[in-house]
Amino acid sequence: MKRPPLARRGHRRRGIIWRMRVALAQVNTTVGDIWGNVEKLSEALGRAVESGADLVAFPELALTGYPPEDLLLRPGFIGDNLKALEEFRACVPEDVVAAVGFVDLGLDLFNACAVISGGEVLDRYHKRYLPNYGVFDENRYFREGTGSSLLDLDGTLVGVNVCEDIWYPGGPGREQALGGASVLVNVSASPYHRLKGATRERMLSVRASDYGCYVVMCNLVGGQDELVFDGHSVVFDPEGELVARAKQFEEDLLLVDIFPEEALMRRLHDSRPRKEDRTGEAPCVVSVPVSVGKVSPVESEEPRREPVLPEEGEVLAALELGLRDYFGKNGFTKAVLGLSGGVDSSLVAAVAARALGPENVVGVLMPSRYTSDLSNTDAYALAEALGIETKVVPIGPAFDAYREMLADLFAGTEEDITEENLQSRVRGNIVMGLSNKFGWIVLSTGNKSEMSVGYSTLYGDMAGGFALIRDVPKTLVYRICRYINSSEGREVIPESVLTKEPSAELREDQRDSDSLPPYDVLDPILEAYIEEDKGIGQIVALGFDEADVRRVVGLVDRAEYKRRQAPVGIKVTTRSFGRDRRMPITNRYTERERPRLKTP
Ligand SMILES: Nc1ncnc2c1ncn2[C@@H]1O[C@H](COP(=O)(O)OP(=O)(O)OC[C@H]2O[C@@H]([n+]3cccc(C(=O)O)c3)[C@H](O)[C@@H]2O)[C@@H](O)[C@H]1O
Ligand SMILES: Nc1ncnc2c1ncn2[C@@H]1O[C@H](COP(=O)(O)OP(=O)(O)OP(=O)(O)O)[C@@H](O)[C@H]1O
Ligand SMILES: NC(=O)CC[C@H](N)C(=O)O
Numbered sequence: 001m002k003r004p005p006l007a008r009r010g011h012r013r014r015g016i017i018w019r020m021r022v023a024l025a026q027v028n029t030t031v032g033d034i035w036g037n038v039e040k041l042s043e044a045l046g047r048a049v050e051s052g053a054d055l056v057a058f059p060e061l062a063l064t065g066y067p068p069e070d071l072l073l074r075p076g077f078i079g080d081n082l083k084a085l086e087e088f089r090a091c092v093p094e095d096v097v098a099a100v101g102f103v104d105l106g107l108d109l110f111n112a113c114a115v116i117s118g119g120e121v122l123d124r125y126h127k128r129y130l131p132n133y134g135v136f137d138e139n140r141y142f143r144e145g146t147g148s149s150l151l152d153l154d155g156t157l158v159g160v161n162v163c164e165d166i167w168y169p170g171g172p173g174r175e176q177a178l179g180g181a182s183v184l185v186n187v188s189a190s191p192y193h194r195l196k197g198a199t200r201e202r203m204l205s206v207r208a209s210d211y212g213c214y215v216v217m218c219n220l221v222g223g224q225d226e227l228v229f230d231g232h233s234v235v236f237d238p239e240g241e242l243v244a245r246a247k248q249f250e251e252d253l254l255l256v257d258i259f260p261e262e263a264l265m266r267r268l269h270d271s272r273p274r275k276e277d278r279t280g281e282a283p284c285v286v287s288v289p290v291s292v293g294k295v296s297p298v299e300s301e302e303p304r305r306e307p308v309l310p311e312e313g314e315v316l317a318a319l320e321l322g323l324r325d326y327f328g329k330n331g332f333t334k335a336v337l338g339l340s341g342g343v344d345s346s347l348v349a350a351v352a353a354r355a356l357g358p359e360n361v362v363g364v365l366m367p368s369r370y371t372s373d374l375s376n377t378d379a380y381a382l383a384e385a386l387g388i389e390t391k392v393v394p395i396g397p398a399f400d401a402y403r404e405m406l407a408d409l410f411a412g413t414e415e416d417i418t419e420e421n422l423q424s425r426v427r428g429n430i431v432m433g434l435s436n437k438f439g440w441i442v443l444s445t446g447n448k449s450e451m452s453v454g455y456s457t458l459y460g461d462m463a464g465g466f467a468l469i470r471d472v473p474k475t476l477v478y479r480i481c482r483y484i485n486s487s488e489g490r491e492v493i494p495e496s497v498l499t500k501e502p503s504a505e506l507r508e509d510q511r512d513s514d515s516l517p518p519y520d521v522l523d524p525i526l527e528a529y530i531e532e533d534k535g536i537g538q539i540v541a542l543g544f545d546e547a548d549v550r551r552v553v554g555l556v557d558r559a560e561y562k563r564r565q566a567p568v569g570i571k572v573t574t575r576s577f578g579r580d581r582r583m584p585i586t587n588r589y590t591e592r593e594r595p596r597l598k599t600p
Pocket of ligand 2: 337338339340341342343344345346364365366367368371427445446450461502503504505
């Protein structure tokens with residue numbers, strides 16, 4: 001039988017127990033809004049203190065927001081963040097310890113965590129493992145820290161470290177655990193991609209059970225350009241069992257009572273750490289001159305464990321939060337998009353209505369001679385279900401005018417993709433016109449499958465301010481639409497949108513499948529090539545047709561120039577385009593037979 005988590009066992013077993021009340025202040029900070037962030041942190045601190053917290057953890061770089069990128073090259077920015085630390089320090093009362101991320105300046109710049117109590121900064125921990133892969137660029141700005149410390153809170157040792165530090169089994173957490181830590185506090189800014197929360201939980205559980213101590217991970221929440229931080233802060237006990245979990249994709253203040261003595265119990269019963277090599281640097285002990293913890297009869301509440309959303313729900317929540325924060329943090333209120341009656345614009349409209357409120361979303365129907373009646377019916381049905389406003393601007397007159405204007409120049413040529421793209425560009429112009437006139441931001445609707453193979457028109461359907469689903473593969477677009485319908489218990493996205501064959505409707509009887517393999521073939525090839533960097537041979541070995549694979553790979557490589565011009569959108573896969581995948585545009589690499597070299 002599975003044993004109940006330690007915190008609960010301790011709670012039931014003992015009348016008198018030493019407990020530490022930990023608060024995980026999962027706040028939504030804004031990059032650069034240093035003073036707004038401090039206000040938010042002190043407000044959360046106040047609530048934590050009122051709730052009897054002994055130790056309050058905030059996210060990584062909570063004062064500056066994460067990632068501050070090249071703002072870190074400005075002395076004024078660093079100085080303001082240090083001034084903000086001074087302000088915040090003064091808010092921390094005597095019987096509480098706060099761990100808050102900030103930028104420290106000494107002989108160099110450090111990604112740091114301040115440990116504060118009674119108005120004093122007692123320790124400044126410098127992050128040791130600076131991530132410099134994927135979306136991270138921390139070596140560009142920071143020097144890695146050396147050494148670590150342990151806070152002595154009434155005899156209980158607590159180690160503080162920062163995000164990436166805990167991802168390494170041999171990192172500072174190990175040093176701190178071997179030095180006797182009962183609790184590790186990790187302040188994080190760990191961005192979301194699909195199912196990342198589960199990966200993170202597995203890793204933290206292993207750290208807690210291997211180190212034999214509590215692991216408290218407080219993560220950032222909120223959207224920052226293409227990144228979404230999912231919150232999902234957690235506490236694991238020394239057996240690696242989940243004690244508590246905060247909300248995903250929302251601000252939260254998670255209060256958890258932990259029982260440091262359980263770490264000692266674990267250490268007495270698990271002799272593995274005794275065999276560990278301790279020749280590394282021992283953490284220095286910083287005593288905290290405050291009395292924390294309660295020795296009175298425990299009145300602990302059952303720790304809160306928020307449920308985890310299913311994959312489609314998670315991605316939907318990430319899109320909503322990312323869009324809402326992009327709008328809120330950049331001062332937009334209203335969005336406009338072309339509503340075609342297709343699945344992509346339907347999903348974008350549905351997410352926008354949920355994130356911004358239906359009154360802040362305008363759908364523009366821009367029919368052409370190729371637009372079917374069903375497309376118009378579907379677009380209206382969707383708009384009605386969402387409660388969003390619609391406008392109609394037929395594109396025929398502008399398209400005809402363009403053709404007439406170009407007639408002499410195009411004389412003697414066949415109609416081709418040029419005319420298709422012109423229609424898309426007329427639509428792009430219309431939505432951008434509405435954007436300029438009314439201050440609405442244009443949501444472009446291309447999904448990851450299209451962005452991958454370049455199946456979209458530059459300055460046409462790629463025009464816009466935010467490409468919400470540019471990292472959502474088409475097959476996942478369908479799954480999320482179905483999830484919305486089933487979770488809302490009604491047909492928000494009309495069934496016919498989900499069952500009809502995808503078409504760009506830029507010429508007679510056009511189907512996406514004329515140009516591309518079916519999406520259930522295309523998407524796994526793209527995932528293997530883009531997310532896993534598999535080669536053509538490896539992808540073919542997965543069971544795909546070689547001609548399909550070669551074609552798709554060629555399209556992906558050739559479309560790099562297009563993606564560089566695409567608006568920003570939200571990362572939801574393990575490898576999004578943009579800062580996460582940096583491919584040369586000028587690129588002649590292809591997998592092929594080794595040529596025979598001429599020998600002299
Ligand atoms: N390496 C490079 N660096 C810089 N520029 C480069 C380039 N290679 C081509 N170009 C330029 O790019 C131009 C081609 O790009 P572009 O004008 O976008 O057009 P293009 O990629 O040729 O065509 C767009 C495709 O997307 C499809 N589409 C359009 C709209 C919506 C949908 C949908 O279903 O959602 C699909 C459409 O049916 C067509 O197959 C070339 O004329 C050339 O000027
Ligand atoms: N008739 C139309 N009215 C309004 N907008 C349109 C129309 N046709 C295309 N668009 C806009 O251009 C985008 C690209 O649409 P298109 O139909 O070419 O391809 P798609 O990728 O299948 O998108 P969707 O699934 O939304 O139709 C649409 O998402 C929409 O924003
Ligand atoms: N900010 C960080 O150090 C994040 C790195 C970490 N490995 C993550 O992806 O969550």
